[in-house]
Amino acid sequence: MNIIQEILVGITLLISVIYILRKYNIIGGKKSKCSDGNGCGCN
Amino acid sequence: MYTIADLNKGDTAIIKDVSSIDIPIKLLEMGCLPGNEIKVIQQAPFSGPMYINIEGTHLAIRSKTAKLIIVDKLKDE
Amino acid sequence: MSKQIKVSLIGNPNTGKTSLFNALTGLNQKVGNYPGITVEKKEGICKLERGVKAHILDLPGTYSLNASSIDENLVIELLLNKNDKDFPDVAVIVSDVENLKRNLVLFTQIKDLKIPVILAVNMADRMKYKGISLDIPLLEKELDAKIILTSRDGSLGISELKECIVNFKQISTKPSIDLSLIDENYFNSLSSAFPNQDLYKLWVVISQDANFGKMDRNSLDILDFKTKSTSELKRLQQKETIKRYQFINNALRLGQVIDSSKAVGYRAILDRILTHKIYGYLIFFIILLAIFQVIYDWSSVPMDLIDTAFADLASYTKEVLPAGVMTDLLAEGIIAGIGGIVIFIPQIAFLFIFISILEETGYMSRVVFLMDRVMRKYGLSGKSVVPLISGTACAIPAIMATRNIENWKERLITILVTPFTTCSARLPVYLIIIALVIPEGSFLGVSYQALTLMMLYMLGFGMAIFSAYILNKILKTNRKSFLVIEMPNYKVPVLRDVLITVFEKTKSFVLEAGKIILAISIILWVLASYGPGENFNDAENIITEKFEKFENINIESEIASHKLEHSYIGIIGKSIEPIIKPLGYDWKIGIGLIASFAAREVFVGTLATIYSVGNTDDVESTIKESMSSEVYSDGSKVFTLASGISLLLFYAFAMQCMSTLAIVKKETNSWKWPLLQLIIMTLIAYVVAFISFQILN
Numbered sequence: 001m002n003i004i005q006e007i008l009v010g011i012t013l014l015i016s017v018i019y020i021l022r023k024y025n026i027i028g029g030k031k032s033k034c035s036d037g038n039g040c041g042c043n
Numbered sequence: 044m045y046t047i048a049d050l051n052k053g054d055t056a057i058i059k060d061v062s063s064i065d066i067p068i069k070l071l072e073m074g075c076l077p078g079n080e081i082k083v084i085q086q087a088p089f090s091g092p093m094y095i096n097i098e099g100t101h102l103a104i105r106s107k108t109a110k111l112i113i114v115d116k117l118k119d120e
Numbered sequence: 121m122s123k124q125i126k127v128s129l130i131g132n133p134n135t136g137k138t139s140l141f142n143a144l145t146g147l148n149q150k151v152g153n154y155p156g157i158t159v160e161k162k163e164g165i166c167k168l169e170r171g172v173k174a175h176i177l178d179l180p181g182t183y184s185l186n187a188s189s190i191d192e193n194l195v196i197e198l199l200l201n202k203n204d205k206d207f208p209d210v211a212v213i214v215s216d217v218e219n220l221k222r223n224l225v226l227f228t229q230i231k232d233l234k235i236p237v238i239l240a241v242n243m244a245d246r247m248k249y250k251g252i253s254l255d256i257p258l259l260e261k262e263l264d265a266k267i268i269l270t271s272r273d274g275s276l277g278i279s280e281l282k283e284c285i286v287n288f289k290q291i292s293t294k295p296s297i298d299l300s301l302i303d304e305n306y307f308n309s310l311s312s313a314f315p316n317q318d319l320y321k322l323w324v325v326i327s328q329d330a331n332f333g334k335m336d337r338n339s340l341d342i343l344d345f346k347t348k349s350t351s352e353l354k355r356l357q358q359k360e361t362i363k364r365y366q367f368i369n370n371a372l373r374l375g376q377v378i379d380s381s382k383a384v385g386y387r388a389i390l391d392r393i394l395t396h397k398i399y400g401y402l403i404f405f406i407i408l409l410a411i412f413q414v415i416y417d418w419s420s421v422p423m424d425l426i427d428t429a430f431a432d433l434a435s436y437t438k439e440v441l442p443a444g445v446m447t448d449l450l451a452e453g454i455i456a457g458i459g460g461i462v463i464f465i466p467q468i469a470f471l472f473i474f475i476s477i478l479e480e481t482g483y484m485s486r487v488v489f490l491m492d493r494v495m496r497k498y499g500l501s502g503k504s505v506v507p508l509i510s511g512t513a514c515a516i517p518a519i520m521a522t523r524n525i526e527n528w529k530e531r532l533i534t535i536l537v538t539p540f541t542t543c544s545a546r547l548p549v550y551l552i553i554i555a556l557v558i559p560e561g562s563f564l565g566v567s568y569q570a571l572t573l574m575m576l577y578m579l580g581f582g583m584a585i586f587s588a589y590i591l592n593k594i595l596k597t598n599r600k601s602f603l604v605i606e607m608p609n610y611k612v613p614v615l616r617d618v619l620i621t622v623f624e625k626t627k628s629f630v631l632e633a634g635k636i637i638l639a640i641s642i643i644l645w646v647l648a649s650y651g652p653g654e655n656f657n658d659a660e661n662i663i664t665e666k667f668e669k670f671e672n673i674n675i676e677s678e679i680a681s682h683k684l685e686h687s688y689i690g691i692i693g694k695s696i697e698p699i700i701k702p703l704g705y706d707w708k709i710g711i712g713l714i715a716s717f718a719a720r721e722v723f724v725g726t727l728a729t730i731y732s733v734g735n736t737d738d739v740e741s742t743i744k745e746s747m748s749s750e751v752y753s754d755g756s757k758v759f760t761l762a763s764g765i766s767l768l769l770f771y772a773f774a775m776q777c778m779s780t781l782a783i784v785k786k787e788t789n790s791w792k793w794p795l796l797q798l799i800i801m802t803l804i805a806y807v808v809a810f811i812s813f814q815i816l817n
Contacts, residue, residue: 005444016639072184085395091493101607103489
């Protein structure tokens with residue numbers, strides 16, 4: 001049971017870290033912010 | 044040459060010339076055109092914006108812009 | 121399968137366009153973002169007849185196709201680009217029955233773009249109070265368009281409007297004015313140079329350059345066609361405007377009758393008082409004070425309820441779920457984190473209710489009028505007032521509110537200084553430190569504690585204004601700044617619209633700030649609950665050994681305290697201790713400071729954990745007691761007047777809110793500004809806190 005809990009914590013942590021990094025554009029993501037096809041202002 | 048900036052609260056005038064290119068086109072589109080009547084409703088203190096009524100459109104403009112619009116002042120009643 | 125007709129709602133500001141949008145879409149609306157720029161995209165679905173739906177886009181209010189701000193620019197970009205997926209099948213031009221003449225300028229421009237248009241004459245229920253009567257069939261003939269009378273609350277004209285939309289294909293797209301009459305040579309050569317392009321559309325693209333700087337010209341490559349100078353282009357624009365008014369005046373002369381003797385209005389009287397040179401300002405400040413007073417009084421009840429609810433939820437979670445680290449994370453990290461966000465909703469919602477009411481009544485324009493002169497001295501605009509006031513709830517929606525400021529520099533300065541105003545999140549920190557270190561007693565009937573709080577608020581505003589002043593001197597711009605703001609007629613706000621606005625703004629706070637706060641809360645919890653090496657992992661043994669010979673020691677709390685000290689966050693706290701010692705803080709406060717980067721209010725919660733962790737008796741001591749009894753190894757207190765004031769000042773100036781930084785980056789489209797904000801504000805905070813501690817100590 002403890003292992004499961006530890007793993008869950010690890011996953012939650014990972015998600016949080018990735019979220020923050022993506023929010024500040026430090027890493028990219030699968031979902032691009034631009035849904036408009038004509039090239040967008042993502043500087 | 045009289046401009047809106049020279050008018051006082053309560054004055055009425057007819058707009059004469061808005062050809063200065065520093066006048067934002069937005070103003071003209073809001074009705075600030077030669078021949079239209081303008082009334083001064085209020086003047087904010089320390090040469091702040093002027094609250095004016097042009098043919099029913101009520102708006103506020105800064106004194107810098109007001110200085111560019113030339114008018115014919117109408118006689119007070 | 122249902123078809124979707126693409127409808128754009130366009131119109132001057134203050135025409136009740138959004139009310140119409142709300143009436144058509146109800147709650148089937150959502151607010152998002154346009155890619156690449158920071159204007160809000162408001163869209164919704166409206167059910168028409170026979171399974172047909174309309175996708176309605178509520179575009180930012182604009183006076184004409186000549187843009188003077190980024191949100192106005194958006195409208196033009198959309199209307200000029202047939203390939204845009206939101207390009208409308210039909211445009212509903214919303215006008216205000218009292219200002220029909222002016223509203224029709226935009227109407228004729230859009231009609232000239234050959235987009236099918238429907239004219240909605242809104243606020244038609246007020247016609248008789250203004251002595252206005254309209255001959256609709258005649259106007260429809262003169263303007264060559266379908267006209268529908270509507271009212272803000274949706275009681276008039278909605279079903280006719282829907283019917284019109286369904287039949288959009290029958291709408292005529294004949295242009296209103298003949299461009300060649302403005303300057304025959306120019307326009308003839310233009311149309312022969314680009315025979316495949318619509319003439320008016322070409323003209324709009326060319327003349328944009330004269331007004332607002334860059335505009336994306338997409339597929340129209342006419343940069344070479346520059347046979348006119350900027351000033352000549354402007355003159356042509358003026359002529360075009362005059363022509364439009366001629367057309368409009370002709371139509372209205374036939375179809376509209378205004379009998380001013382029948383007009384009933386309070387505008388003149390209200391304006392005389394509210395824009396009075398002295399009373400106008402007095403009234404504004406009284407209104408402000410009243411709003412703040414009410415907000416703090418009213419929000420304390422729901423805040424307490426939320427606080428208790430989340431605390432209960434956390435303990436319930438611990439009871440019900442199997443014991444373990446994930447359960448702890450859930451209770452102490454996640455639930456506590458979410459609770460920390462939710463607890464601010466009452467305050468923020470109330471503030472926005474008031475601001476929204478002030479805007480809907482039309483009073484805000486008068487405030488802009490009153491405050492513009494003062495604001496200009498500091499490089500701000502009269503329109504900066506709303507963001508600055510909103511900043512006392514939360515900087516995030518406040519910064520978003522700067523989008524209607526025309527001048528780039530004024531807008532940027534507003535964005536950069538708004539975080540100095542005392543936001544809701546700083547309040548819990550202020551309150552607990554004040555309660556801890558400010559002595560009892562009062563001055564002229566006001567307690568020292570209340571005075572301190574008031575001074576902190578004034579400090580926030582003062583600093584905002586002062587830094588605006590500095591920034592104004594440093595930043596250079598070659599764009600002229602102008603202010604043209606309409607003073608709409610006073611109106612009774614429509615409750616539904618106020619509520620929808622508040623809902624949207626509060627939602628943006630919860631989602632934008634909330635997700636970041638939650639993520640960081642989780643990370644911090646993990647950092648505080650795990651540590652490297654033996655010191656942490658063997659804590660139980662180490663402590664048990666250490667205190668073997670002692671009695672009257674609470675082993676549990678000693679273990680917890682030791683663990684905290686050697687956890688990751690404890691190590692970080694200790695490593696920055698040398699830097700913060702001169703400010704009067706110890707490593708525990710240091711942990712609190714770091715945690716505050718998630719959200720300032722986290723400071724109090726973190727300290728609660730740290731200090732109660734060290735003091736887990738059976739008798740629960742309040743946070744305040746725990747903190748006030750906290751001493752250094754030499755016995756001297758950690759929280760003294762000196763360190764307290766130093767801490768207060770640090771929080772007043774430091775830029776700690778990650779969420780705000782994210783929004784600033786989004787709104788300014790670069791990393792430069794938020795980074796500068798972070799560095800400079802934190803530096804100021806450090807220096808001021810340092811000086812104050814050293815002096816008072």
